[in-house]
Amino acid sequence: MTAEAAAEPLNFPFKEAAHQRESALFGMWIFLATEVLFFGGMFTAYTVYRYSHWQAFQEAARHQEWYLGCLNTLVLLTSGFTMALAVECARRGNRGWLLGLLTITWVLGAAFLGIEGYEYHSKFGEHLVPGSGFHFDGTDPGGSELFFVLYFTMTGMHMFHMFVGLMLILFFGVWTRFSPRETAMPNRFEVLGLYWAFVDIVWLFLYPLFYLVHPR
Amino acid sequence: MTLPPDPKSISTVNYLNEEKTVASWFFTHDHKRIALLYLASITFFFLLGGVAAMLMRIELIHPRGELFTSTTYNKLFTLHGVIMVWFFLIPSIPNVLGNFLIPMMIGARDMAFPRLNLISWYVFMLGGLFAVFAILVGGVDTGWTFYTPYSSTYSNSWVIAMAVGIFINGFSSIFTGLNFIVTVHKLRAPGMTWFRLPLFVWTLYSTSLIFVLATPVLAITLTLVALERGFGIGIFDPRIGGDPLLFQHLFWFYSHPAVYIMVLPAMGVISELIAAFARNRVFGYNFVVYASLGIAFLGFLVWGHHMFVSGQSVYAGMIFSLLSFFVAIPSAIKVFNWTATLYKGSITFDTPLLYALGFIALFTIGGMTGLMLASLAVDVHVTATYFVVAHFHYIMVGGAVMAYLGGIHYWFPKITGRMYPETLARWAAIILFIGFNLTFFPMFILGYMGMPRRYHVYPEEFQMLNFISTIGTPVLGIGYLLPLIYLGWASFFGRLAGPNPWNATGLEWQTPSPPPKENFAEIPVVTTEPYAYHLLPEAAGIHQETHDR
């Protein structure tokens, strides 16, 4: 099998496959730059509040299970690896391997959401969900509430991106499985792979900022 | 530039008539048709925002303001601000003229992602739907700036629906910006090097950078406000140690650059108009390019000038003040270069040039008063007064809207294939200029005397100036309605224009009017700079004959 075997049908106004591919990748990278700034607004808020309430953040973070965060990071890194391989297979037109790797990626992503959901669930039991039901015994309960406000909005926004990624994998995977075409359409998987890796990267920052503040 | 223009050719099959069904418009991928979809939508929103402005001016005739309650008045200025900023000004030049012209100016058959282009229009309309819904069910009273904690905690109005509308609208901006950037990078015709790009393309490229780098911050900021409001989780809530000023930082990180989203494309239009009607190369082309990029970049570093009296640190205030002065440099370079281009040009005072001259005058006034506002001490005196209102209307309306209308007139023959009535159009431009100054100049004086913005009740000594301002509004209104009427008429009954009625340079004029579906029968090869008027076999006589009745 030769490298770069898979062919992509040309969309108007493109006349060459390479030209179309580089434009698609460029477009996706621009979109990811906007995503950096989208999450960046929240990271800025985190920076300001961690600076002003760092002790309250440490107290709050004692209620975080660092090993769950670590496990989730492990799961997500692995899914990033399988996705990168899947993209490689799509580019080589290897449909069987592509579908297999996509399935593994999907399962890993779903497992991540499961672990995260379990954590959310236990936070409810401990009255650590911000709002009227929030209760915290500490020197600066307000500052600790800010920690959990940021925890829920930032991981929630990240989970939403994960969910979109899972839906896209499902959609493109099923489409590829049942399409009469012999090979996959590589460009969409390359773009999807970029998205998935980006969501990975966001988590790499969330992990230390929410789980490693004060692990025990 | 290489294709010789054929004055006799009138395209029979073009993008307007090659398919006629309604579906062929709503599912079109043609950048020119999408531009017209945007044109229709933003004209609607302009009228909506304009009606709100009229009502406010009527209310302000009387110092006791007896027509509306305070709440209704608050909702009116919020409606006016939100609609005019996000649903008219920001999409105006980029999405109408930019969509139509960028592929044509760079010698491409369409945008890089034609389907995304259509999606961006649907996203825009969906955001508009939420905004109109928020208005119909009761309105929003926070002002277009949505300052916390009022918007997140105390306001009793439809903040979330409006925030969702603006959030969605932001994605339309992002898609547009993304599409423009990829198109300019990847689809330029052979020979169309970066420094042969028309200045209009350069300014829209700079604008697109702002679109993609600033808009997501607005999106997340409004999301946080909506979350705080909806779930009672206080991100900006001082009761748990949060800081409302953080909202202002995030909001203005977008909203100051957003000013340049509105003004940079206007500057691009003006460069095109001045070159075409002075029949001259643009003086210092490279400087104008660098000035555009410089404005886009510096525009990100000055947002704190909206927060001088908010409780921001004085040191931050000083730095933001200093940097705000720096933005004036590239803007001044542009004004200087336009003037130098006009100097010794052979000028014809057609309608588009009248708009361009109006732009330069009003933009200069707006810019100079902007410098006053950028200096800390003066700003403390006039913060939140009508001085600020007058300043940004000189930039937004006197600048951006003037340029938009000038551009609409200039490219009207290309878009519709027909000419507008020149004499009537000149009168409309003059009426617009008079009406504008009548409406907004008194506000400078009012503000300097200390009249605060956003109040409908005021001391009696302000009544005379308010009255003059209100008198100006119908004049301004006529200035806007006239083009709407005669351009509407002329798109069906105007005289046929021919491919290049202005005898202008630029690839868009080398195609028939209206252009065929994929713009160019054959992709052109570019061999000259964009404003090669000195190379044209200057046929002033022909030029006169083709458009002076």
Place this chain on the structure above:
Amino acid sequence: MKAKFGHYLRVLGSLYLLLAITTGLAFLPLDAWNWLPSVVIAFVMAGLIMLFFMRLRQSEPLLWLTSASGFAWLSLLMLFVVLDYISRPWPR
């Protein structure tokens, strides 16, 4: 394919290793500064993912520039916001 697989596997191995290091370092008593090592390592991990999993290494310079622009603009936002907070009495 074999070679590619090994190549990606080595990247994954490095990421695992960095994860172990960052988690271990978090137990050092650095108090208010404990974010510093873990954020630095997060940047290194993000760099590895971008270079190899996102194939930036084989991409044109334009994509390098684009990928950097998001972070560059975010740092402008953070720089000026932090500048404000450290130069005024906050928290009150």
